[in-house]
Amino acid sequence: MLYQQIAQNKRKTVLVMVGFFLLVALIGAAIGYLFAGSAVGGIIIAGIIALIYMSVIIGQSTDVVMNMNNAHEIHSAQEAPALWHVVEDMAMVAQVPMPRVYIIDDPSPNAFATGNNPEHAAVAATTGLLQIMNREELEAVMGHEMSHVRNYDIRLQTIALALAAAISMLVNFAGNFWWFGGRRDRDENDGGWGILAIVGSILLIMLAPLAATIAQMALSRNREYLADAGSVELTRNPQGMISALEKLKTAQPMKHMAPSSSGLYISDPEENGHHRWYDDLFATHPPLDARIKRLEEM
The missing domain is CATH 3.30.2010.10 (Metalloproteases ("zincins"), catalytic domain)
Structure with missing residues (x-):
């Protein structure tokens, strides 16, 4: 029973951490698409920001x-x-x-x-x-x-804390940039799919902090x-x-x-x-x- 429980919880932890990194990538893609027209560029920037947060917080965590x-x-x-x-x-x-x-x-x-x-x-x-x-x-x-x-739970929790902080920073950046008119002009050829992608990106950014909190708690x-x-x-x-x-x-x-x-x-x-x-x-x-x-x- 003891070792089965340990193995089960380790598997769940891997799934939660994978979900955390996917969430960061999705937020980056949404921000990149909305403000620069490049989802890939947004993913790269989000990844860099997450790595910076992780290195700073892990180095000074205690x-x-x-x-x-x-x-x-x-x-x-x-x-x-x-x-x-x-x-x-x-x-x-x-x-x-x-x-x-x-x-x-x-x-x-x-x-x-x-x-x-x-x-x-x-x-x-x-x-x-x-x-x-x-x-x-x-x-x-x-x-x-x-x-x-x-x-190494202490490291996992520190990484989760850093990723949650990075997600909050990305969401705040997106909100401020949108508020001050930084959104890109929508291409006339976007059509219905483009509008759907924009709405989906906005919803993802709005719900990201809640999703990050749930992942951290899980x-x-x-x-x-x-x-x-x-x-x-x-x-x-x-x-x-x-x-x-x-x-x-x-x-x-x-x-x-x-x-x-x-x-x-x-x-x-x-x-x-x-x-x-x-x-x-x-x-x-x-x-x-x-x-x-x-x-x-x-």
Whole structure:
């Protein structure tokens, strides 16, 4: 069951990432067609912009994300002994380098991992998490985060964040360019198909941010299931992960966090245990009850 779940979620992740890159290409084609009459040229420009965003964000991901979430780094076990030693133990079990460790001053229990790769990873935990979790539960949470590090989820989420930012920039550019009269004059020979292509391009550009958000959320949900299973693999203690998730169900939303990094956290920092019928599509995380059920089935 454990390894089947890991394989299934990896396949889903590949599909989501392919969809992300196709979306960038389609937006580029739409913008190129509308404003320059060249879909291919638009695809090339969109690809270049996406690569620039990816290189910048990946290169500075840890500092950027930690600053966005008001996290401060600790440099020794004396500052937070329980957290430091648990992170150290879980990194050793996962066979990844010891990540940088951060604390977020927030009463809501939560945690996340970020970075470019295991050699440049960082984990953060809120003061609320450290207050309510016992040793086994804290190990489960950090095992979850070490699974994100070991499986390169931190890089995938960073790439998704960069692609979503690139898509937003392209859409904003298209809107501003259109507003200021930058659209090309329609060829009289375009005919009905030309009009249809123009309308389709406009609709694609308008709906692109929503599609990017849904893709980013789908990626996050798949990786959360995988990290839960990975935590069980590392700790050999499914009950620790189940107990930790049960406590997260009663958590209040975080007070200070960056919405764009919601998908990095172990549970939705804006909603936490609250679940609505449409969350399966628009949530960054699977319902906690569904995650607990999967662990119980193991």
